[in-house]
């Protein structure tokens with residue numbers, strides 16, 4: 001299950017950066033990447049009219065008054081969910097913590113005042129599957145918040161004790177009732193800063209042609225690439241993944257993609273106008 005959110009970030013300096021705009025000319029890239037990684041030199045043409053409208057808002061720095069669709073009740077929730085929750089008590093002994101910079105480190109940490117242990121907070125891993133079947137992809141309509149009623153790939157948080165591929169397979173079973181075989185990794189998308197999430201999406205195929213919505217989905221459906229509901233996707237990470245996949249299919253070569261999604265502060269998880277894909281690398 002994917003409960004939380006890709007969140008907001010400021011644009012980071014990097015070797016590759018692009019902001020999606022309709023009709024944008026080939027994007028200017030500079031690179032410090034290693035020899036085994038190549039940089040996309042083709043313009044990325046995202047689908048979805050909502051994104052195009054939103055990018056104007058993003059580009060001008062305007063508030064969303066000009067785009068009422070971007071304002072929703074979930075927006076507030078997203079903002080608050082984006083903050084790192086303070087750890088007040090030690091998870092080992094229950095003692096109160098204090099925030100300080102431990103010797104040899106640079107960041108503030110929650111340190112137990114009783115047993116002295118340090119509570120490290122790290123990003124969460126979200127794993128999922130992009131399932132190909134008869135030149136279509138399998139999407140699930142969310143039956144839970146956030147992004148209730150919007151479409152997503154089956155994905156969710158990786159559990160302790162499982163591999164990323166096992167987690168993606170499990171989430172696909174839970175959300176889409178589908179038994180899949182993972183074929184290859186397709187994308188790693190970091191959502192840093194407030195988001196603290198990394199997505200790993202695998203290409204997968206159905207072991208048998210059966211799927212059915214689980215409790216977290218109201219509907220599951222195979223979509224041809226021309227019919228993907230880009231105006232009704234739940235998360236920017238899914239929007240990016242599907243766009244990259246379609247571009248790869250159309251160029252005849254499936255790549256592995258890495259990128260960083262930077263969200264505009266205050267935007268909702270399903271606002272496809274309020275983020276940029278930075279550091280896009282493919283191999």
Ligand SMILES: [Zn+2]
Nearest residue numbers: 090093112115
């Ligand atoms: Zn303690």
